Amino acid sequence: MNALVAFTEAEGGSAVPFPPPRNLVEWAPFFGDGTAFEFNKIALISLIAFLVPTVIFIMARGGSADHPSKLRVLAEGIVKFIEEQVAKPGIGHGYEPYVPLLTTLFLFIAIGNLFEVIPFFNMPANARMAGPLLMALTVWVMFIAVGVKHHGFSYFKDILWPSSVENPFMRGFVGFIELFSVFIARPMSHAVRLFANMLAGHILLVTFGVLTIGTFAKLFDGLSGFIVQPFAWVGSLVGLIAFTGFEVGVSFIQGFVFAILAAVYIGSSLHPAH
Amino acid sequence: MKLLLFADAKEEEWDGINLILPNGAELLWSAVFFFGLWALMKFVLLPPIIEGRNEREARVRSGQDSVSDSESELAQIKAAHEQRIAAAKAEGAAVVDAARAEADAERAAKVGELEGTIAQLRSNTQAEIDSARTTALAGAKGAVSQLAVGAAGKVLGHDVDLATNQGLIDTYLNGAN
Numbered sequence: 001m002n003a004l005v006a007f008t009e010a011e012g013g014s015a016v017p018f019p020p021p022r023n024l025v026e027w028a029p030f031f032g033d034g035t036a037f038e039f040n041k042i043a044l045i046s047l048i049a050f051l052v053p054t055v056i057f058i059m060a061r062g063g064s065a066d067h068p069s070k071l072r073v074l075a076e077g078i079v080k081f082i083e084e085q086v087a088k089p090g091i092g093h094g095y096e097p098y099v100p101l102l103t104t105l106f107l108f109i110a111i112g113n114l115f116e117v118i119p120f121f122n123m124p125a126n127a128r129m130a131g132p133l134l135m136a137l138t139v140w141v142m143f144i145a146v147g148v149k150h151h152g153f154s155y156f157k158d159i160l161w162p163s164s165v166e167n168p169f170m171r172g173f174v175g176f177i178e179l180f181s182v183f184i185a186r187p188m189s190h191a192v193r194l195f196a197n198m199l200a201g202h203i204l205l206v207t208f209g210v211l212t213i214g215t216f217a218k219l220f221d222g223l224s225g226f227i228v229q230p231f232a233w234v235g236s237l238v239g240l241i242a243f244t245g246f247e248v249g250v251s252f253i254q255g256f257v258f259a260i261l262a263a264v265y266i267g268s269s270l271h272p273a274h
Numbered sequence: 275m276k277l278l279l280f281a282d283a284k285e286e287e288w289d290g291i292n293l294i295l296p297n298g299a300e301l302l303w304s305a306v307f308f309f310g311l312w313a314l315m316k317f318v319l320l321p322p323i324i325e326g327r328n329e330r331e332a333r334v335r336s337g338q339d340s341v342s343d344s345e346s347e348l349a350q351i352k353a354a355h356e357q358r359i360a361a362a363k364a365e366g367a368a369v370v371d372a373a374r375a376e377a378d379a380e381r382a383a384k385v386g387e388l389e390g391t392i393a394q395l396r397s398n399t400q401a402e403i404d405s406a407r408t409t410a411l412a413g414a415k416g417a418v419s420q421l422a423v424g425a426a427g428k429v430l431g432h433d434v435d436l437a438t439n440q441g442l443i444d445t446y447l448n449g450a451n
Contacts, residue, residue, distance in 0.1 A: 025293065036299055043303035050307035057319035066330060076327050079320065099324075102315035108308055129293070130300035134308060199293070 017134060018210055023182035024203065045125040049111040053104075082106060082259070090263025091270060098266055101142065105135060106259040109194065113251030116202055117244050124251070127198040129191070132258075136191035139262040144183075147269035157271055187267060194258050201247045208243055419443045 022192035027041035060075035068076065082103045092104075112125030126132050147155035159178045165171040215233035219226065419436060422443055426434045 029299075032299070036302060038299035039303065040300070042297075042300045046300075046304050046307040050311045053311060054314055054319065057315075057323065061319075061322050066333075068326075068330075072323070075323050079323055079327070100320050101312060103320065104308070104312040104315045112430070125304075128297065128300055129388060130296035131304040131308070131395055133296050134304050174409075 011058060016231045017094065019206065024206055025123075025199070027123070028101060041121065041123055042125050042128050042130070045112055045115045045123070046108075046131065048115075049108050049125065052111050053107040080106070086256070086259045086263050090260050091267035094270060095263075095267075098142075098263065101138075102263055105139075105262055106255045108255075109135070109258050110252050110255030113198055113254055114248065116205065116247050116251060122205070124202055126194050126254070127202045129195050132191040132194040134256065136187045136194075139190060139265055140183075140187040142262075143265040143269040146254040146266050147272070150270055151272065155272070190258070190261055190265075194254050197228065197250065197254055201243075201250055204243055205240070205247060208236055208240035212240050415447055417445065418447060 029038040029040045030044065032038045057075050060069065060072040062069065062072075079099065082099055083095070086102050087099050091098060109126060109131075112131060114124075115121040116124035125232070144155075151158070159182055160175040161171060162174055162178065163171075165174050188247055210234065212222070215229050215236050218229045219233060221229070419440060423434045423436045423439060426439075
């Protein structure tokens with residue numbers, strides 16, 4: 001919000017224009033400006049999303065398994081949640097090797113998203129395309145590798161030339177649709193779903209933040225401001241608070257949705273008959 | 275109202291912004307931290323948590339099995355105990371029945387004996403009563419006969435013979451009984 005206030009003052013303090021879109025999504029580097037190692041706010045959030053689960057799980061190892069500490073209960077709860085709500089329903093039999101990937105996806109995404117509502121950050125890491133695309137491509141490579149590992153070349157053959165369709169022309173047509181659906185649309189929709197949701201939420205919060213500041217500034221702007229603006233200010237503030245809470249939920253839900261889709265994709269490669 | 279006119283934002287500010295295409299440096303750092311976390315999760319962080327949990331769950335299952343075995347053993351002991359109680363109750367009931375039957379028989383014998391004694395006593399008493407009544411009646415007959423003969427003599431003005439009229443007097447007295 002500091003950037004928004006500064007912008008308001010630069011405009012003379014009479015109004016709060018919507019900040020330039022570049023200010024919403026692009027961040028100045030802390031170091032490495034202009035290089036491939038440019039480290040900005042998104043990289044910092046990614047670092048924290050790496051450190052938080054690492055620290056929690058390392059500290060959780062210290063407790064006794066018979067009398068688990070609170071952190072161990074938290075860590076076991078997260079793993080149990082991933083196993084019961086994501087891996088088993090999505091993959092089914094043989095889900096165990098994929099629990100680390102799904103846990104990583106869920107935590108990395110959820111923690112990265114939560115920075116949308118953390119003061120001084122106010123930016124979800126996944127409102128930039130890099131993270132979602134990277135994770136979607138990772139899942140894409142993973143489910144293809146799982147299919148090839150367990151079914152060999154017939155994995156591609158079953159998708160591109162599905163034996164369940166009898167008519168050869170229709171079989172080729174369905175195979176073409178499957179080719180597009182499985183190998184092209186899946187990673188794109190997987191990445192864009194997360195990215196677009198978080199970007200939309202980010203813009204929504206910025207919008208209500210700007211409205212709240214702007215209507216507050218107008219409270220002291222003459223009689224009309226004194227009469228009209230309180231309603232606009234309270235409405236904006238309530239909207240800002242409500243959508244902040246909403247975005248906290250969205251942060252976890254998007255992590256869950258991304259992880260369960262990854263599990264479903266891997267499960268469809270592992271057990272194609274299902 | 276400039277506040278609400280977001281369209282006033284300068285169009286050129288959108289120039290050069292890549293919303294869809296990923297930033298190379300952000301991609302690099304995301305990859306470093308994501309793959310780093312994944313590797314740590316797979317090889318360092320998750321195994322002890324999952325193993326510890328599985329061991330604890332195995333111990334809990336083992337404890338539950340032990341409890342189940344104990345409960346089964348307890349149920350067997352309880353069944354045997356209840357069987358012994360039922361046998362003891364049946365034996366007790368048989369003893370009570372036998373004792374009751376014996377007591378009934380003894381009581382019946384005593385009652386029979388007493389009833390015989392009572393009947394004998396009653397018979398003796400009745401005989402004594404009858405004897406006494408006969409004696410009293412005989413005494414009374416003599417007196418009444420004397421009195422009746424005396425009274426008849428007074429009425430008739432001459433002596434009436436008792437022996438002659440004894441039959442008439444006896445008939446009268448027997449009819450009065």
